[in-house]
Amino acid sequence: MTRPRPVLSVEDLSIRFRMRDGAYVQAVSGARFDLAAGECLALVGESGCGKSVLASALLGLLPGNAETAGSAFTGDLDLLAADERTLARTVRGRRVGLVPQSPAAHLTPVRTVRSQLEETVRELTGVRRGPGLRAAAEEAAAGRAAFPIGHLDRHPHELSGGLAQRAATALALVGDAPLLLADEPTTGLDRDLVERTVDELRRHIGAERALLLITHDLAAAERIADRVAVMYASRIVELADAADFFGNPGPRHPYARGLLDALPEREFTPIPGMPPELGALPAGCAFAARCDRATGICGTRPALADGVACHHPATVPLEAPRA
Template identity: 95%
Template sequence: MRDGAYVQAVGGVRFDLAAGECLALVGESGCGKSVLASALLGLLPGNAEIAGSALAGGLDLLAADECTLARTVRGRRVGLVPQSPAAHLTPVRTVRSQLEETVRELTGVRRGPRLRAAAEEAAERAAFPAGHLDRHPHELSGGLAQRAATALALVGDAPLLLADEPTTGLDRDLVERTVDELRRHIGAERALLLITHDLAAAERIADRVAVMYASRIVELAEAAAFFGDPGPRHPYARGLLDALPDREFTPIPGMPPELGALPAGCAFAARCDRATDTCAIRPALADGVACHHPATVPLEAPRA
């Protein structure tokens, strides 16, 4: 609820994520991606309302109480690379001490050289420089803070890793190194949900892509087909790719609707050159796309 009115930040979202897989959740800022991640970890504000289920290893994350989430989920079943690392790092403690505490909690290594080595190994995995381990968060750049938060998230080798904009503030070389390390996290019993607006990062490591627009998933596709041939099917998803500098470099016209005032029909219709009167009805996600006129289907009538 915001200003006395309900805002549907995420609605009708459904997907699965198997061990050994990376699903990239992409879309413009404000579409609901980070709200979804916060819901899975019970980090939404107290006035938020949640319906549905999110099963992870037999546990419904959306129904779990705070005690269960704190003791058995966060860091253990589900790791989080946060979008705002400054809010997740303790300001009065060094990065080293926070890494060592996390190692103690999640791995059972308690003290001595093994503890120090495990913390330094976690830092190295996230490309965090050893020379900065004894600094406090306020002494770090945004990019270094992001890498510190990534190191903390990787410590427990959680079965599910949520990486929410993990490349914020990083240059391209570090972006590639970071997402490659996140990809290496994936294994026979581990999966990765990558939340990002960096389509190049998604293309580099994702197995599947889910495109979110105005609180809903509008396309779900294999990454090879999405980034290659035949390409995205939803006009919004195709517009995201066309806006990239190495493609057509053409922005999508218009602005997304306010989440507190979503239209009854297709939320993208006002920005879409394929929209018709049919789009006054909200399309369901069917065969991987929520669109009455997907890009691979010929348009039967001009826009009204």
């Protein structure tokens, strides 16, 4: 079956930061993936692997010492090559809607949710004032993000974590952006709220919209993702259908297997060792020092081929979760 045209196409995306001493920190190395309308791709991995840096690059929000290479197309626009004027006027909110990691920090604390929604509606839709503006803001809140209208005149600090997340989601949806980017949207939420938050995000995927979910929460990814991209030490090391990744045959990269094995409902076995520093990445496989499959060939960097970047990918099905 032919997949729809990608909403986002990332090709050989690399990001590094130049430090004051002239050294470089390699945050993302040669990332490549496509994301089609109607699809959720979960980008997973431990904290510090480069996931959120990749998200910042798509929105043009990298700091001044960042250097990028490769491309990230949405339609005919390369997000990495776009200038700030283009990003501000045609990308943020219009082509890419951001659901942030910390909605409380994302929302302006001294203004009500209603005033922030109305400002966003004015900016992105052209509805300027009067009953039409009020109705559009209320529809964005209640109709799109299930945010109760009775809470619109509250300030962010008066909202629960779940309502603050819904308010941030409503803001992200106003411009009908074809790409919804959720960067660690469940951080700090209890499990019930995590499930409700990701279910709400999944509801907004459709014929003209895709979701890129950046998370370290594998349970959240399993719940809503169609595909999974696993990132380790700046590199995507596995790209797989979610059903295969979380079910049978399971992950093929040893690191990805280790992530699942560390879950309480599985073997609850942590991965030994620590990831390498991004400022001193090895020339070969970055996971080799922690891997019980490593051999001499792992001193050379494996390419992402057939969905896995590993010289010794797993072939035995992963043991199912315990009941």
